[in-house]
Amino acid sequence: MKFEKFGVIVYILAFILGCGVSNYDRGVSFLGQEEFDTAIPYFEAAIDSGVNIADAHRELGITYYKKEMAQQAANHLRIATKNGRKDSRAAFFLAVALEENGDFDEALDAYRKFIKLNSSQSIGQDIRSRIVLVKGKKDNQFVQEAVTGELGANSGKTLDNRIVAHYLEITPGSADPVALQKSLTSLLISDLAKVDQVDVVRRSLLQKLINMIDLDQDAILNTKNIKRIGHLLRAKHVISGKIEESSDGA
Known part of the structure; x- marks a missing residue:
């Protein structure tokens, strides 16, 4: 009997203490x-x-x-x-x-x-x-989303302050024209990024898009594809150009 009373007391205490949690x-x-x-x-x-x-x-x-x-x-x-x-x-x-x-x-x-x-x-x-x-x-x-949107004629709104610094065309003669092309583009992007009023597309994003739409080196510099890349990246402006060796060899 005493054991039963003790058990009841323990249960009541546990219940009371539990209520405090x-x-x-x-x-x-x-x-x-x-x-x-x-x-x-x-x-x-x-x-x-x-x-x-x-x-x-x-x-x-x-x-x-x-x-x-x-x-x-x-x-x-x-x-x-x-x-x-x-x-x-x-x-x-x-x-x-x-x-x-x-x-x-x-x-x-x-x-x-x-x-x-x-x-x-x-x-x-x-x-x-x-x-x-x-x-x-x-x-x-x-x-x-950009490529999917292009297929569905819905590539998103073009941003007035967004600029794509596209890869510059390098004429043959450089030991590694592709590396030079990427280095010069990176320098151009870095300089443009210092201007607060513009949103410059990073080179890594540009390259991801080129890889996604599977363009080879020659196709990258095609005028039609340059415009397409700018459109897909929702940029109003695309900077592109060509670097040639001068006639005097400089």
Whole structure:
């Protein structure tokens, strides 16, 4: 009988102590145990209660991300980072969720925000390397959409301030005309990029497009293809030209 009373007392104490655990804390506990479906309603209840709202949105977003539901994750993580809220954990998971969802511009912004909030140099370097990869994904997406849009007669709006510095034509005589061509184009792009009023297409993006539409070296310099490249890159202006050896051999 005494044993039964003791058991009842222990149960009551456990119940009372359990009542002191917040929905947010319960959600965090289940998230840590990777019981994602169990964690979700606790985070939702925490949000509804108005307690730890931003933190609950962050952890709910992380839970959705780990359930491979990137769009839902991003929706909650945006709330966790809005109004300039400094939360490195939320910024990081927002970045990876956006990247996974193909929202590359917003992902790049989130990664840059995370770098500012993070004090580790090694982690910062890793994220900078990640940014380079995301830029590559963004370029691939842009090129794919541009070519698909061309086939569907919908290549997007031309931007008045966008300039394509196309590869310059190099007359025979250089030891490595292709390398010289790319070097001169890169220099031209670098100089134009210093002008704030213009949006210069990066050479890597130009090259990705050329590779996508499968143009050989001669076709690249064809006037018709130069115009096509400018159109696909949504640029109003295309700079092209030819470098020839002077008559005196200079």
